[in-house]
Amino acid sequence: MIRPEPSGRPVEPQCPVAPAIRVQQLAVDIPHPRSRYRAPTPALHDISFTAPRGQVTALVGTNGAGKTTVLRALTGALRPAAGSIEVLGRTVGPADRACPEGVGVVPDAPVLPEEWTAQDVIALRRCLGDPFDTSLFPRMLQASGIRPRAMIGSLSAGQTTAFAVAAALATDPQLLVLDEPLTRLDPLARSTLVDLLRDRLTDDDSRSVLLSTHDLEGMDCFVDHLVVLHEGRTVLEGDVDELLEAHVVATYPAGAPQIPLGARPLGRSGAAEALIATDDSVGLAPGTALREPDLPDLVGLTLAARAGRAIGEDRR
Numbered sequence: 001m002i003r004p005e006p007s008g009r010p011v012e013p014q015c016p017v018a019p020a021i022r023v024q025q026l027a028v029d030i031p032h033p034r035s036r037y038r039a040p041t042p043a044l045h046d047i048s049f050t051a052p053r054g055q056v057t058a059l060v061g062t063n064g065a066g067k068t069t070v071l072r073a074l075t076g077a078l079r080p081a082a083g084s085i086e087v088l089g090r091t092v093g094p095a096d097r098a099c100p101e102g103v104g105v106v107p108d109a110p111v112l113p114e115e116w117t118a119q120d121v122i123a124l125r126r127c128l129g130d131p132f133d134t135s136l137f138p139r140m141l142q143a144s145g146i147r148p149r150a151m152i153g154s155l156s157a158g159q160t161t162a163f164a165v166a167a168a169l170a171t172d173p174q175l176l177v178l179d180e181p182l183t184r185l186d187p188l189a190r191s192t193l194v195d196l197l198r199d200r201l202t203d204d205d206s207r208s209v210l211l212s213t214h215d216l217e218g219m220d221c222f223v224d225h226l227v228v229l230h231e232g233r234t235v236l237e238g239d240v241d242e243l244l245e246a247h248v249v250a251t252y253p254a255g256a257p258q259i260p261l262g263a264r265p266l267g268r269s270g271a272a273e274a275l276i277a278t279d280d281s282v283g284l285a286p287g288t289a290l291r292e293p294d295l296p297d298l299v300g301l302t303l304a305a306r307a308g309r310a311i312g313e314d315r316r
């Protein structure tokens with residue numbers, strides 16, 4: 001029902017903007033590569049998270065946690081065995097195997113032929129009839145120091161990633177999905193990539209990014225929302241700032257009796273550090289230490305670094 005304002009004018013009901021991604025209780029089994037009669041491998045068991053619209057969400061987890069499988073399910077490459085996936089307000093279901101419209105994808109390995117140049121990518125996009133910004137693409141390549149006529153096979157690892165990111169961004173995606181974009185990059189190439197993404201994304205509040213990584217180094221100030229996976233399950237999710245507020249970094253001296261299992265050892269001194277929950281806003285009881293495998297070290301360290309807390313100090 002539309003209720004009138006005190007002025008007498010009717011108030012239009014607010015239409016809530018759907019999040020970039022909403023995943024609920026997702027389970028995925030990976031089919032056997034050679035035979036459909038052989039049992040599939042269960043890869044994801046219970047994944048739930050929401051990637052807010054207009055934000056950068058990082059899927060974090062150690063090797064085999066399920067990051068790539070989540071991304072493949074989101075882009076329609078793998079069918080959910082259970083649960084639901086919504087991308088840009090549209091359900092990605094069993095009948096929906098194509099990459100949802102408005103989504104740009106940068107896979108974790110190069111997929112274009114080595115002898116291709118930027119011109120080949122433009123020609124392919126023209127053939128497919130996809131929207132593709134043919135002036136933005138070479139400009140982004142130039143910003144990454146890539147010559148327009150350079151063959152993909154002649155590029156460095158960092159340039160190959162920058163090439164794939166530029167090709168994805170030229171499709172003007174509402175959601176950009178990047179699988180392990182940082183893995184092969186040195187610190188300088190990482191910051192160039194972050195700058196490239198930031199430039200393209202900050203001019204429009206509705207664009208969103210989902211990236212997977214097992215190492216947030218160099219990305220901590222770029223990421224707004226964290227989703228931590230372990231063994232095919234979501235173990236922690238939250239806004240980075242809220243996670244910071246809800247935790248303290250505690251440092252335990254060598255030999256302290258209360259060192260939590262999995263606390264990160266600090267050098268050779270025998271001291272250890274752990275991230276302790278201070279409220280239950282992220283689903284952990286206050287005073288609970290986030291332990292491996294609950295929370296990979298890198299997340300704790302990244303949060304600590306972002307909070308400006310020196311590692312090695314007693315914070316309790």
Ligand SMILES: Nc1ncnc2c1ncn2[C@@H]1O[C@H](COP(=O)(O)OP(=O)(O)OP(=O)(O)O)[C@@H](O)[C@H]1O
Pocket residue numbers: 030041042043044061062063064065066067068069070214
């Ligand atoms: N093609 C496949 N066949 C069988 N099992 C697979 C296949 N791909 C992934 N898996 C399994 O699914 C689980 C999740 O793998 P996934 O590649 O999604 O993890 P990840 O977090 O991306 O790891 P990494 O950081 O090493 O890339 C793992 O246990 C893995 O062994």
